[in-house]
Amino acid sequence: MPRDTGGLARTVELLWGVSTSRGTRGPRPGLSVEAITRAALAIADAEGIGAVSMQRVAKDLDYTTMSLYNYVPSKDQLIELMIDAATPPPPVPDDGDDWRDGVERWVRATWDLYHAHRWVLKVPTVNVPIGPNQMAWFEALLHALSRGGLEGAEVMAIAQHILASTRGQAALSIDLTTEQDGTTAEFSEALRKLATPDRFPTLHGLLTAAEPGGFDAGAELYAGLRLGVRLLLDGVEGHVRPGA
Amino acid sequence: MPRDTGGLARTVELLWGVSTSRGTRGPRPGLSVEAITRAALAIADAEGIGAVSMQRVAKDLDYTTMSLYNYVPSKDQLIELMIDAATPPPPVPDDGDDWRDGVERWVRATWDLYHAHRWVLKVPTVNVPIGPNQMAWFEALLHALSRGGLEGAEVMAIAQHILASTRGQAALSIDLTTEQDGTTAEFSEALRKLATPDRFPTLHGLLTAAEPGGFDAGAELYAGLRLGVRLLLDGVEGHVRPGA
DNA sequence: AACGAAAAATGTATGTCATACAGAGTTTTA
């Protein structure tokens, strides 16, 4: 496989496994895109995305750094591959039950997925380039949602909305439960001190009303996400059946 | 100001402007946290966050790189400062009108803010540490939302939900309208090709149903965000007034 | 008035990183 600085075409090739039709000359490749991706993924899962460097991946594979570039055109590309590799096929939809349950299950599964690979949401640009597995998850959401009776463009909009809020809440949950040592407690205490009633009356009220002891950020945020999704789906139902 | 590697206390000091009570000895400082932040912000706004390096900021200020560290304990800290500096005070709430309008105005203003500083949402951890201006915006949302009649913890949850979806949609919009040259069109075309009807029936249907020509990603995403927020607020109303 | 402490500013140095480039070795095709 010739080296390539990797435009969009190459991205698509790699992510979507378009056969790379490698010429059969030259030494047989000792590595593969999959092996590299797997090694990098293992590092990220174990030590965070910050531990993933080309040198580190190569070392784990017992190759030189530069040999990776025979397979992967750049580190950014590798990260795209890692994200897609971290994403299993989405749960199969169960069209038997309520469509709302389908959406809520999707949200739960996505939440779990992001928590299983806590580095994914720390990657700066998870947005535009999308691999097959990512797309499959989005398709699953679209499918579940489309059973609710929304019109085409609305399905897309609401799906993006749900995806965005799931990501956002999950990112927050991951951040709050990742802080090393006691920084979370320390921070939440600082927050309480800074949210003075004069400048931040509403926030102050909410913070002091909440139980003062340690709170389970993860569970609380998930409950919030769930509530948000439910109310949103309520809105969807009202929108679709204006009478009822 | 003595150098400091910057724990949480220092972060809070810098972000919240707790007076640093500098001893009056030594040369008079030629720089200031504000000047450094301003210079860095200008670079980020003009050339993106990637162009912000300590060397670059120092050069723009005609100082050496290391002198910045007399004021700012680390680059990460500087970025926190930049984010807060990029955030103006939130629009004053207008309690005269419908509370829903207040929320929608907040969403619009936040959308505009992120688009005015397109680098902000590219910073990996915009999540947990919060400066005074960020907090003021969140307070504004809480305030607008609390007029809807939700119970305490619910206000917090829905506010986070709205913040998350606004951020997510804005991030997507920014990504799609930032791609250099014609990558957006190229990408959307590739997407259409990859979303085959066998594996991605729903997505395929939606993409082919949409008008095939160039579409205004920004406007479309904002419309989607708006719809999502509206339906969510519908849900909130139903939740608060179960009868009606 | 002089000295020393404190702080600002500089210069140099280190270690990490992505990646360019050249060359050496290997396999297949012409």
Added chain:
DNA sequence: TAAAACTCTGTATGACATACATTTTTCGTT
């Protein structure tokens, strides 16, 4: 059998954050 195509290695470059030691400036104290 020669050359083309490819893999792999080694070395090199340029960014970058930041540690550390040194110089310079200013002020409080004697």
